[in-house]
Amino acid sequence: MEDTIVPLFFNSYLYLPKDPHIRNGFMEILPSMFSNTQPGSYLHTSTLAVAFFTVAAWTGQAPLLRASERYFTKALPKIRDALRTNEDSEFDDILVSILLLSTYEEFVAIKDWEMPLKAHLRGAIALINEKRAKQIPEAQSSTIYNAVESQIIKTTRGLDSPMVPTPQIWPLSQTASVPPSPRILLSSAASELVNLRHAWEQMMTLPSKEAEAMAILAKANEIDIKLVSWSYWVPQHWMPVAATIIPQSVRNAGLWRNRCDCYADMWVAATWNTFRDCRILLQSIMLSCLRILSSQDPDGRRATAVQHTIRKVADDICATVPFFLGSQVESIRMKSGLVEYPYAETRPVTSTHKQSAPLMGAWHMYAYLRNLQNADLGLPLDQQVWLKEQMERILVIYFQR
Numbered sequence: 001m002e003d004t005i006v007p008l009f010f011n012s013y014l015y016l017p018k019d020p021h022i023r024n025g026f027m028e029i030l031p032s033m034f035s036n037t038q039p040g041s042y043l044h045t046s047t048l049a050v051a052f053f054t055v056a057a058w059t060g061q062a063p064l065l066r067a068s069e070r071y072f073t074k075a076l077p078k079i080r081d082a083l084r085t086n087e088d089s090e091f092d093d094i095l096v097s098i099l100l101l102s103t104y105e106e107f108v109a110i111k112d113w114e115m116p117l118k119a120h121l122r123g124a125i126a127l128i129n130e131k132r133a134k135q136i137p138e139a140q141s142s143t144i145y146n147a148v149e150s151q152i153i154k155t156t157r158g159l160d161s162p163m164v165p166t167p168q169i170w171p172l173s174q175t176a177s178v179p180p181s182p183r184i185l186l187s188s189a190a191s192e193l194v195n196l197r198h199a200w201e202q203m204m205t206l207p208s209k210e211a212e213a214m215a216i217l218a219k220a221n222e223i224d225i226k227l228v229s230w231s232y233w234v235p236q237h238w239m240p241v242a243a244t245i246i247p248q249s250v251r252n253a254g255l256w257r258n259r260c261d262c263y264a265d266m267w268v269a270a271t272w273n274t275f276r277d278c279r280i281l282l283q284s285i286m287l288s289c290l291r292i293l294s295s296q297d298p299d300g301r302r303a304t305a306v307q308h309t310i311r312k313v314a315d316d317i318c319a320t321v322p323f324f325l326g327s328q329v330e331s332i333r334m335k336s337g338l339v340e341y342p343y344a345e346t347r348p349v350t351s352t353h354k355q356s357a358p359l360m361g362a363w364h365m366y367a368y369l370r371n372l373q374n375a376d377l378g379l380p381l382d383q384q385v386w387l388k389e390q391m392e393r394i395l396v397i398y399f400q401r
Helices: 002-011 026-035 042-059 062-085 088-111 119-133 142-157 182-203 210-233 248-253 266-292 301-318 321-325 351-372 381-399
Strands: none
Touching: 002 026, 002 042, 026 042, 026 088, 026 142, 042 062, 042 088, 042 381, 062 088, 088 119, 088 142, 088 381, 119 142, 142 182, 142 266, 142 351, 182 210, 182 266, 210 266, 248 321, 266 301, 266 321, 266 351, 301 351, 301 381, 321 351, 321 381, 351 381
């Protein structure tokens, strides 16, 4: 069974074309690491836990879910033993294994309609702090550090998500000597947002908040300007294009206000949604500060403008749902060509998208839709209802709920 599940899992993302501006994650280096590990090791069993869970979600085969749970249970004590030994040569393998278990933790949270506890992400951060504190000379994989940083930023963007502590050295990726690029600009702004949210949460515990609110509001505006400038740096082929052909099956599955945007690929669309997620969190922090500083906005115009931005950006995220999900309303059960997608004459549906979106489209969308469900955003009631329907749709796609 492993010989079928693991290649299916790896091939779902390993050979798909990727824009050069998109940074590889730890999953891209996992196949080579897996091929060099011993059967039954912590990296081997951690990989199997995620692979079996993923393929179970894609195919709707419940026995694979049970197998993934068994592998997860086997991996936990193996990683604990490795951490006690803590050989420097195993650092990358241990860290990737912890990231895999963190991914598994997220899968289970989606299935159970719960918020992930991020216990394994906290473990990854603690391990990085310990390793860097020892000043070990050998350079660790920047790809793995970047993956941890991305997970911290992703957790920060959700208003309902409890934050995790940042590593002692933050951000993890060092970009001072790297030429500016869309990826670098977005990553830099997003890492600043992590610090800002920590400061904002600390401010909310204080009895008197005015001075802190002024400083946080100014910093939020500064980061937001950086984010907006990012949208002017992206390559022309990254720009969203409004769909001109929307199949009726896509409309039936879920379309918000008759709008859909198309992108060059899923990773580009996900990057745009990361940008939007960051902006929504910033606007929420701004709105909180303006409520504290009522004398700075006596007629409420600034607060109204911020609320307008939140709704506009939320609409932009909702407009990506048909691109990611198309007409899909159930697991693919390993059949192809059953899902229709919207497209524009200048942005046709690619064969890669038809192959990969039924597997990963709902996974890409889940966190963004979940973040939009926060009541403090003040989205219209009909939009909140639509978002709940799309979240339930994702559960049906992956878990036949």
